[in-house]
Amino acid sequence: MIVKSDVIIIGAGIAGLVAAYECLNQEKSVLILDRNTEEHLGGLAKLSFGGMALVGTPLQKRLGIKDTPEIALDDWHSFADFGPNDLYPKLWAEQYVNESLGQVFHWLGSLNLHFFPVVNWVERGLYKRGNSVPRYHVLWGTGYRLVERFVELLKKHKHAKNLKIIFEHKVTDLIKENGRIVGCIAEQEKTGNKELSFYADHVMVATGGITGCLKKVREHWYKPWGEAPKEMLNGSHPFADGLVHDAVKKHGGNLTHLDKMWNYAAGIPNPNPEFEGHGLSLIPCKSALWLDHSGRRIGPEPMMTGFDTNELCRRISRLEKPYTWQLLNWRIAAKELAVSGSEHNPMIRDRKLVSFLREVLLGNHRLVRQLQKESDHFIVANNLQELTDKMNQLNGDQSIDYEVLKKEVTQYDDVIRRGKGLWNDDQLRRIQHARSWRSDRVRTCSPKPILHPGAGPLIAIKLRLITRKSLGGIQTDLQSRALDTLGAHIPGLYAIGEAAGFGGGGASGFKSLEGTFLSGCILTARAAAKSIKNNISQ
Known part of the structure; x- marks a missing residue:
């Protein structure tokens, strides 16, 4: 018997949870497949500090910070150092600075998630301008509370019966029929001896990036920097290994900017x-x-x-x-x-x-x-x-x-x-x-x-x-639809969060203004759900 959902979400990080919540609001049936155990629901977001770069917020205005999407986009481009062909990363950067206030700050507030009333100034820039004003907002309760709240919302949702989460299942491939992605193939993470097929009208990749696999980090190390350090620590998770990225590429998807990463200098x-x-x-x-x-x-x-x-x-x-x-x-x-x-x-x-x-x-x-x-x-x-x-x-x-x-x-x-x-x-x-x-x-x-x-x-x-975050990933348009190497949409397939380079396969470009990751997950997830609602899949 073939079990089919309206939406399959591969990965139960914050992008996956937000997408699931938005799809339940549409009365869609949703299946989430995650490699980890239930106690790790929420992924790296649950362990994060909860900082978000937001533009033009009431907290900024209260502190006398004059910030606008125009100022933020200028800062973004300064750090990003976009190339001439970075069409979708540029569009996602513009969408981020224009939408972070309403689609993240106010939306989270409507869900009883609030920010500490201090705005921090990070990534000010050294040789190039970074954040010209403070815009790093810390969620009160950190990323732990963000995940906790969305788990609450999903469990108490009036359409909660439409949601099913299967843990400890590793997606190894996608299912393609007549040019459309119609599902995925997964196996049990621990045993790996039984392949299962899952079908849906829409498939979202929300698996994170590649920085949990040090082999891939070294393989994609930014070449102008020379060889990767002989010793590095893993600040991501081994399951962030790009396995589903490879499946997307196999089915024609375009992977971009995998050599752009957001690592940190001070690990123990x-x-x-x-x-x-x-x-x-x-x-x-x-x-x-x-x-x-x-x-x-x-x-x-x-x-x-x-x-x-x-x-x-x-x-x-x-x-x-x-x-x-x-x-x-x-x-x-x-x-x-x-x-x-x-x-x-x-x-x-x-x-x-x-x-x-x-x-x-x-x-x-x-x-x-x-x-x-x-x-x-x-x-x-x-x-x-x-x-x-x-x-x-x-x-x-x-x-x-x-x-x-x-x-x-x-x-x-x-x-x-x-x-x-x-x-x-x-x-x-x-x-x-x-x-x-x-x-x-x-x-x-x-x-x-x-x-x-x-x-x-x-x-x-x-x-x-x-290591920490991948700034590159699966190329997407502004509806979070996955694109092929010619720029055409792959019907039925979406990528959100870090898997999509936080939008467009690399919205941050070469450097992030910091705090663009959790909020990037939210924006891309909401865009994908809206695309499904409006039936923008072809």
């Missing part, structure tokens, strides 16, 4: 790994010194977060060794250090406002102590000689010379001691710039010498590049 091994190479992505401290494997400050321009994440990854990929160090003290860590994601931000995730404000004002000593206890890559010492010894011990060599490390730190501290009017170090100039915006000021230390005796123990963190 996850103390509680769920898979091989599992990493945690730190939000590195602006006031820390960023050093190479020998303990020398990376230069000539100092590395510092908050301005151009992509450039940090490029510079790290070109270093002699595939790891770096951040050197700081407890004072800096307590105020500035964070781990990206919901797991290590329980006060925001669990919406404990008083506790969260206490950590912001008094320092997040809880997190610093947790990392000290759990991670061997997070080294704490009472003096610089002890720190050097522990760093070399972790490496199993003597690559860091105490005198070299001491010179780097004391030179930086000496500049700070000269006084603000004589700060000619570019890192200090950028710290001053960051502190000029109120939300960054409370999370960025006023410069004081790192070796200041009252600043607490010294800290060194060993970092590696960590």
Whole structure:
């Protein structure tokens, strides 16, 4: 017996959940197939910090931020560096800046999902302009609450009987009949010994990207950067391996910009790994010194977060060794250090406002102590000689010379001691710039010498590049319909979220303004559902 649904959604991340919700609103029957277990429903979105780049919101206006789609699109193009043939990525970028206010901010608000009343300023740009104004909004409850809420909406939906979710099933191929995608083939993830066929009028690919497969990351590494680092951490998930991308390509779909990725420069091994190479992505401290494997400050321009994440990854990929160090003290860590994601931000995730404000004002000593206890890559010492010894011990060599490390730190501290009017170090100039915006000021230390005796123990963190998001993927039009290599629609097939490069097979271009991922998932999913509602499938 052939079981047929109106819609099959491959992948139960936030794009898949949003698409399912919108399709249930149309009284469609929906089948979601997901490779993971039920406890991981929501995918990486559930683990995310919940930040979204939104344009012209009431929160921005309340804070005196003048932002418009025109300003945002200009910033977007500056970072994206689109090519002349990037028609659909450009169209999706324009759609994003025009629709994020209504289709994301206000829509989520109507579903009782709200943002913390502070707008952060990330990806300000280094050599090219990035975000010219703050527009990074953090969902109150993080990505965990976003997923939790959509699970609630699906379970309580008046058409909930029309939804079926099958877990631990890996889609290996699509079914094509008379030029139309009419279903997919899946097998049980653990056994892999029985193929099952599922049929639907519409099939949506919502499987994420390729950055969970380090082999594919290396295969598609951006060639002008040379070879990929010999050591990388996985900040995605092994199931984000591009398997369904390959199936789409097999049936004529166009894969684009797979060499464009959004990785992070400050990863450490996850103390509680769920898979091989599992990493945690730190939000590195602006006031820390960023050093190479020998303990020398990376230069000539100092590395510092908050301005151009992509450039940090490029510079790290070109270093002699595939790891770096951040050197700081407890004072800096307590105020500035964070781990990206919901797991290590329980006060925001669990919406404990008083506790969260206490950590912001008094320092997040809880997190610093947790990392000290759990991670061997997070080294704490009472003096610089002890720190050097522990760093070399972790490496199993003597690559860091105490005198070299001491010179780097004391030179930086000496500049700070000269006084603000004589700060000619570019890192200090950028710290001053960051502190000029109120939300960054409370999370960025006023410069004081790192070796200041009252600043607490010294800290060194060993970092590696960590993968995260694919900026390229399955090419789509503005209705999220998958396109073939000639630009024609593949009837019955859609791609949403990261699988579609967050729209058009690469809406961000070369660099993201950050925060365009969760909101990109929402926009592309809603576009696909609207296309189905309007019967735009041919």
